[in-house]
Amino acid sequence: MNEASQRTEPVESGQADPGPYDGASPILLQPAAAKRANATVIGMLVAVLLCLVLALPLAFFTAKPNGQSYRPDVDVTAAANDAKGVAGFTPAAPQLPDGWSVNYARWNKAGSDGVAFWEIGYVTPSQQFIALTQTAQPNPTWLAGRTDNAAVTGERTESGSNWELRDKPGTSTSLILTAATTVVLRGEFSNGAVPLTDLDALALSVVKALPEAGGR
Incomplete structure (x- = not known):
């Protein structure tokens, strides 16, 4: 075999024959x-x-403007009407004071405690949270659970209706109304203490919304 048959690619003038790639030398891109x-x-x-x-x-x-968090559009009245048939009572759908918003409104089936209840989550103008819970089947254990096992510390009157005050410092403050149904308003301390004025305002709205509580 002659030299011409052994070389398939010509070598340009002035360049050395690179020979076969040995796997160690760097590959230079053209x-x-x-x-x-x-x-x-x-x-x-x-x-x-x-x-x-x-x-x-x-x-x-x-x-969101001014750093406000998202607020869902919850139709409390519609949810209350839907729950009325299974609840056996009129679920509270109080009118909100200015600056308040609703996170949720729902009917909860009875769990292991045997208590079914209506529930609404409120956010106050100062971004505090208050849960409204209403049931026709309360018992002491359920009430203790809904109020963080707080002790009874007093009583408050809202438009002629008496509400029991329970307070657990650093955790929650609750108001309880006992009428044809039992309504619990529980304010959390997750973002600071909920002022009693906020609980009073919501309690007054509940009284106005429920004929059984003396509302009109």
Whole structure:
């Protein structure tokens, strides 16, 4: 076999024959291959920048003003009407004072304690949380659980209706109304103490909403 048949690729003038790749020497990209690699990287960067440009306006327009958290649109009256048939009593759907909002309104089936109840979650203007719970089947154990085993510390009167006050410092403060049904208003301390004025305001709204409590 002559020398011409052994070499399939010509060697340009002035360049040494690289010989076979030994697996250790670095591989040098030819200018055309390097250009293609750079173009791919640049294309990826441009695509990322375009995604960011498209996402920023969406984030801007969906941001809540003044740092307010999202508040769901809960129709308490509709939920109360739906629950009335299974509850066996009129679920309270009090009118909210200005600045209040509702997180949820739902009917809860009886659990192991045998107590089914209507429940609404309120957020006060100062971003405190108060849960309203109403049932026709209360028992001492259930009431203790709904009020964090708080001790009875007094009584408050709202528009002629007497509410029992229970307080567990650092945990919760509750008002309990006992009439044809039992209503519990429990204010949590998760974001500071719930003022009694907020509990009083909600209790007054409950009294107005429930004929059994003396409301009109």
